[in-house]
Amino acid sequence: MRLIRHPVTAVIAFLLMAAAVALDAGEPAPGKSAPAGMVSVPAGIYRPLFRGPDDLREVPVKALWLEEAPVTNTDFLEFVRQNPQWRRSRVARLFADSGYLRHWAGDLDPGPGATDLQPVVDVSWFAAKAYATWKGRRLLTTAEWELAASIGPDHRAGTNDPGFLRAIQHWYVTPTPAVLPVVKTRRPNLDGVHDLHGLIWEWTADFNSALVSGDARGDTGLDRQLFCGAGSLGATDRSNFPAFMRFGFRSSLKASYTLPNLGFRCALDVPVTPVASVTLTPSPAP
Amino acid sequence: MKFPLSCITVLAASLLLGADPASPSLPKILPPCCRELKPAGPPTDKSLYQLDSEWTSDVGRKVKLGVLRGRPQVLAMFFTHCEYACPIILNDLQRLQKALPDGLREQVDFVLVSFDPERDTPESLRAYREKSQLGADHWTLLSGRPDDVRELAALLGINYMKDARGQFAHSNMITLLNAEGEIIRQQIGLNQEPKELVAALKQSVLEPQRNRP
Incomplete structure (x- = not known):
């Protein structure tokens, strides 16, 4: 890092840093509503399926704005129009395997096999991440995705609702239809989020944090040769079979993979009000 | 005078x-990451050097991975506070370096990239370099932003997560990059004979010479 030599620059830099710290420590701005196409998802607690003996059983997840549906072919078309390096014929093999957008008719033509409101699939993690960055958004962490996905259409604690889990499980064992349904045809969850289940699988920002060497249907006894710290991991809740499936699925992915039932959606951190103005008010005398 | x-x-x-x-x-001696950048055309389709992310070396300079272009690199991810596997990975890398025949050894560089941006500052990487006696002539130590670390790991097929104690559970993987930054071989697991990696490096150094007109 370059040394700051000018005192004024140093002061400004300090103020900026202080402002950044203040912003960090802020509370969600009251009354701010999510941008169009996004919904507010309240803060909550994620209970990881696998955890080490020293790990937290409960991971706090901040409130966020979440796209109410997966990214569609129409959305993605605009992205590849503006970012030629992500067109099918130009994408670097490093960032997407040869199946990238294979169901589209051409570089800028989704064609009859990919209608406007179907979720975009056959996109790699890199492509999903690039889209999110281009949008000024980001991919969800696995914790955020799992928490959002645990909320049912009728009960907040969807994972305690056998009917909800059964419906998800049923979808998991149903082959992907040749023609994907369009987004938002099913009931949303209680936060107004559609299609977390029942339509496609979704990339998460840290999909590659799952430490499983192969089959995740049981407690696989992770190989210490392959994974540092692996011996410490074990499953917590075996009754949540769909979460097991997702865990195994994610751990089988590579970032350049493209699959006909794997898409994504984006999120945004909820802007916070700086607390600096609050701390200026004098505290009551002791 | x-x-x-x-x-x-x-x-x-x-x-x-x-x-x-x-x-x-x-x-x-500046480590391989921090020497002069030789002009070269755009990276190949499979080159890791297409990544635009910026990394901080233990000598405190910000570099892009493309600076490593031109020589084969042996790359592993680690973190200096690692209690279990990283010392073994490092040992594997050093054993590989020793096993390279004269003439080849001088042409192969080694890169360690940290999982732990928070604690692996240039200073702690430098201390690690000294403690582990990693000569600046061939060894590069880098740390980067969490997102960029996640992306590089994704490219290498390395999974990792941080636990509550600040330890990183991670795949143990050694990756060989050719001079263009393309992955030519990966070895998963610890404590393996370096024979195959030596052979792959030998081939990667010889091949471009054979193909030259």
Whole structure:
């Protein structure tokens, strides 16, 4: 890092840093509503399926704005129009395997096999991440995705609702239809989020944090040769079979993979009000 | 005369390389990441050097991975506070370096990239370099932003997560990159004979020479 030599620059830099710290420590701005196409998802607690003996059983997840549906072919078309390096014929093999957008008719033509409101699939993690960055958004962490996905259409604690889990499980064992349904045809969850289940699988920002060497249907006894710290991991809740499936699925992915039932959606951190103005008010005398 | 002359040489060298003269402890030999960048065409379709992310080396300079282009690299991810596997990975890398035949050893560089941006500052990477005796002639130590670390790991097929104690559980993987930054071989697991990696490196150094007109 370059040394700051000018005192004024140093002061400004300090103020900026202080402002950044203040912003960090802020509370969600009251009354701010999510941008169009996004919904507010309240803060909550994620209970990881696998955890080490020293790990937290409960991971706090901040409130966020979440796209109410997966990214569609129409959305993605605009992205590849503006970012030629992500067109099918130009994408670097490093960032997407040869199946990238294979169901589209051409570089800028989704064609009859990919209608406007179907979720975009056959996109790699890199492509999903690039889209999110281009949008000024980001991919969800696995914790955020799992928490959002645990909320049912009728009960907040969807994972305690056998009917909800059964419906998800049923979808998991149903082959992907040749023609994907369009987004938002099913009931949303209680936060107004559609299609977390029942339509496609979704990339998460840290999909590659799952430490499983192969089959995740049981407690696989992770190989210490392959994974540092692996011996410490074990499953917590075996009754949540769909979460097991997702865990195994994610751990089988590579970032350049493209699959006909794997898409994504984006999120945004909820802007916070700086607390600096609050701390200026004098505290009551002791 | 000797003293001022060497002063001028050092100054000239640091200017040439764009080093911050205020930085007190630049080693005499700069690690492979921080030498002059040779001009080259755009990276190949499979090259890791397409990544645009910026990394901080233990000598405190920000670099892109493309600076490593031109020589084969042996790459592993680690973190300095690692209690279990990383010392073994490092041992595997050092054993590989020793096993390279004369003539090849001089042409192969090693890169360690940290999982732990928070604690692996240039200072702690430098301390690790000294403690582990990683010569600046062939060893590069890098740390980067969490997102960029996640992306590089994704490219290498390395999974990792941080636990509550600040330890990283991670895949143990050694990756060989050819001079263009393409993955030519990966070895998963610890404590393996370096024979196959040596053979792959040999081939990767010989191949471009064979293909030359």
